Amino acid sequence: MRGPQWLERGMHHVWLPYAQMQTAPSPLPVVATQGRTITLADGSELLDGIASWWTACHGYNHPHIRQAVQAQLACMPHVMFGGLVNEPALTLATRLAALLPGDLERVFFTDSGSVAVEVAMKMAIQYWLNRGERGRTRLLAFRGGYHGDTMATMAVCDPDEGMHSLYAGALPEHFMAELPVDAASTQALDNLLAQSAGQIAAIIVEPLVQGAGGMLFHSPDVLLTLRQLADRHGVLLILDEIFTGFGRTGTLFACEQAGIVPDIITLSKALTGGTMALAATVARRHVFEAFLSDNPLHALMHGPTFMANAMACACANASLDLFACEPRLTQVAQIEAQMRSELEACRHLPGVVDVRVMGAIGVVELARIADMNALKAALVAQGVWVRPFRTIIYLTPAFTITPAELSRLTAAIHTVLAHQGQV
Numbered sequence: 001m002r003g004p005q006w007l008e009r010g011m012h013h014v015w016l017p018y019a020q021m022q023t024a025p026s027p028l029p030v031v032a033t034q035g036r037t038i039t040l041a042d043g044s045e046l047l048d049g050i051a052s053w054w055t056a057c058h059g060y061n062h063p064h065i066r067q068a069v070q071a072q073l074a075c076m077p078h079v080m081f082g083g084l085v086n087e088p089a090l091t092l093a094t095r096l097a098a099l100l101p102g103d104l105e106r107v108f109f110t111d112s113g114s115v116a117v118e119v120a121m122k123m124a125i126q127y128w129l130n131r132g133e134r135g136r137t138r139l140l141a142f143r144g145g146y147h148g149d150t151m152a153t154m155a156v157c158d159p160d161e162g163m164h165s166l167y168a169g170a171l172p173e174h175f176m177a178e179l180p181v182d183a184a185s186t187q188a189l190d191n192l193l194a195q196s197a198g199q200i201a202a203i204i205v206e207p208l209v210q211g212a213g214g215m216l217f218h219s220p221d222v223l224l225t226l227r228q229l230a231d232r233h234g235v236l237l238i239l240d241e242i243f244t245g246f247g248r249t250g251t252l253f254a255c256e257q258a259g260i261v262p263d264i265i266t267l268s269k270a271l272t273g274g275t276m277a278l279a280a281t282v283a284r285r286h287v288f289e290a291f292l293s294d295n296p297l298h299a300l301m302h303g304p305t306f307m308a309n310a311m312a313c314a315c316a317n318a319s320l321d322l323f324a325c326e327p328r329l330t331q332v333a334q335i336e337a338q339m340r341s342e343l344e345a346c347r348h349l350p351g352v353v354d355v356r357v358m359g360a361i362g363v364v365e366l367a368r369i370a371d372m373n374a375l376k377a378a379l380v381a382q383g384v385w386v387r388p389f390r391t392i393i394y395l396t397p398a399f400t401i402t403p404a405e406l407s408r409l410t411a412a413i414h415t416v417l418a419h420q421g422q423v
Ligand SMILES: *Cc1c(COP(=O)(O)O)cnc(C)c1O
Pocket: 112, 113, 114, 115, 117, 146, 147, 148, 149, 206, 211, 212, 240, 241, 242, 243, 268, 269
């Protein structure tokens, strides 16, 4: 079967993400999305199980978001944020400050998650410089973590996944530790901080779920421990909620489950409901205040061209409207309960080593995936869009998914795994 002409022509000219272009199977040409459905060029449909890298939390083409984009497009698609401000951006900043816990109240807008993390890193490092403490130029990050693909963020990703050895010499070196999940790892982290806090600007962690590192869960106690250790040793705490933010783990923000307030938080992925690129780095008052002085060098020197894009901010405001007036967190709880019961059937299938669910994240972990391409093709053949990676098959559906649709997703995973030998 031949694809549309734009596919054949264009495939000679695009460079795809995370793909060995010599051997990767052809990507699927998409012509439309609606709700939880992805329509391909040949008219066939896939039921989406992962909401476009965890962004489309209300489903695709939600009329409220579409209407907000159209209205914003008609009056002002974009205006620079240097010296000028716009209503959607300032309203969004005000709303985020009200939704976030504690005094997380200063919002710096960017256009991707990686850049939001880079801004958080710059804020943390310069926070200490502005206060006259030199030498705190390193971050403390965790194995299994993922914070982005740019050079600076790769350096705080898991050393293997972040390809630290391949890029040796090109990446700054930071401290890497195990998450403090038990007494021994907590003691080890405490010791590391006791020795090296003078070199450390901040601890950075994905709260409750290390997403791209393999959907690895930890308890809220780990976050409580991190907050205590950061306070005891006088370093900042950055929570990267780019994946977990906006309901994914069952609360609007994951940090709420531990009752802690980080010094800086990063948000993106579901911020605009998956419609436009936007990210935010939000700082507590004391972090912001460290940049206030009569010295121009104490200012935060960062400013992406498209920061605070009015259409993207209008999208995010519309997305927050939907969290306020539609029962999103209740839907997440229902999705959690349904995935818990339905994915359980996978636990005893051959090769399955774990089944775990948190909020609207459902994971089936395998001992190994022998033929990733065959597994992906088998899932597509079931009519679902689910994208396994490493050793996991996971679901992070739109919160608006219906019980019947969710059952189709869990059944597709079960069917494919049950027939694994034939794949
Ligand atoms: C996706 C992600 C990022 C990077 O965001 P991009 O928009 O892809 O740059 C950073 N941190 C976490 C936790 C993420 O899930």
